[in-house]
Amino acid sequence: MSSLSDKQIDLQLEELAGWQRDGNSIVKTYHFSDFIEAMSFMNQAAFYAEALEHHPEWRNIYNIVEVRLTNQDTGGVSSLDIRLAKRMEHIVQPKRL
Amino acid sequence: MSSLSDKQIDLQLEELAGWQRDGNSIVKTYHFSDFIEAMSFMNQAAFYAEALEHHPEWRNIYNIVEVRLTNQDTGGVSSLDIRLAKRMEHIVQPKRL
Numbered sequence: 001m002s003s004l005s006d007k008q009i010d011l012q013l014e015e016l017a018g019w020q021r022d023g024n025s026i027v028k029t030y031h032f033s034d035f036i037e038a039m040s041f042m043n044q045a046a047f048y049a050e051a052l053e054h055h056p057e058w059r060n061i062y063n064i065v066e067v068r069l070t071n072q073d074t075g076g077v078s079s080l081d082i083r084l085a086k087r088m089e090h091i092v093q094p095k096r097l
Numbered sequence: 098m099s100s101l102s103d104k105q106i107d108l109q110l111e112e113l114a115g116w117q118r119d120g121n122s123i124v125k126t127y128h129f130s131d132f133i134e135a136m137s138f139m140n141q142a143a144f145y146a147e148a149l150e151h152h153p154e155w156r157n158i159y160n161i162v163e164v165r166l167t168n169q170d171t172g173g174v175s176s177l178d179i180r181l182a183k184r185m186e187h188i189v190q191p192k193r194l
Contacts, residue, residue: 035152039143046136055132059156 003076012082019085025057025070026077026085030092032063041065044091045084054080100173109179116182122154122167123174123182127189129160138162141188142181151177 004012009026013019019028032038038060049055057068069085071078101109106123110116116125129135135157146152154165166182168175 035143035147039140043136043140046132050132055159057156057158059154061154062152 001071001074001078001080003071003074003078004082009077016082016085016089021077022068024076025068026081027066027068028085028088030065030067030088032065035062038063038065041088041091045088048087049084052080052084054084056084098168098171098175098177100168100171100175101179106174113179113182113186118174119165121173122165123178124163124165125182125185127162127164127185129162132159135160135162138185138188142185145184146181149177149181151181153181 009021013021013026016026016028018030019026021027030038030041032041042058042060042065045056054071057070059066067085067088069081070076071081106118110118110123113123113125115127116123127135127138129138139155139157139162142153151168154167156163164182164185166178167173168178
């Protein structure tokens with residue numbers, strides 16, 4: 001597992017609506033209808049993160065979930081971060097798949 | 098629902114190990130054995146928060162959960178924050194009850 005190049009990250013972010021680069025991380029703030037929806041999202045993402053053995057840094061306040069993904073082993077954005085971000089998008093937009 | 102006085106908050110915090118005053122909030126950082134334990138704690142606390150209609154501001158990184166409780170309606174620490182903090186303590190130390 002190695003960090004992606006800036007070019008690779010930019011390319012991936014084009015497919016990840018609302019995700020932005022922030023230093024060595026990619027970040028997105030999700031807004032849900034309420035706390036239950038926010039927690040449901042976190043739980044669905046949590047199962048995938050655990051299976052992937054790659055975990056998010058995230059903050060929740062009522063209906064908001066702020067997600068930060070980075071790879072502490074490589075010190076940058078890795079393909080695991082992209083996979084987890086894509087899965088989070090799948091959770092909030094299941095109809096797209 | 099009104100904010101508690103400094104004296105009332107101090108008195109309550111004496112019974113809440115690890116909880117500290119931080120401005121208009123009370124805060125605690127929980128350390129768990131792993132991500133699953135951290136998420137399990139958040140889920141148990143979430144059910145109670147939802148029932149109480151009073152929600153935490155919290156941040157998770159792998160096995161760590163940083164919790165901040167405040168009452169935005171009153172602009173200070175209220176009895177709801179104390180109740181939620183006590184419930185969180187109950188979750189991590191169920192044998193005490």
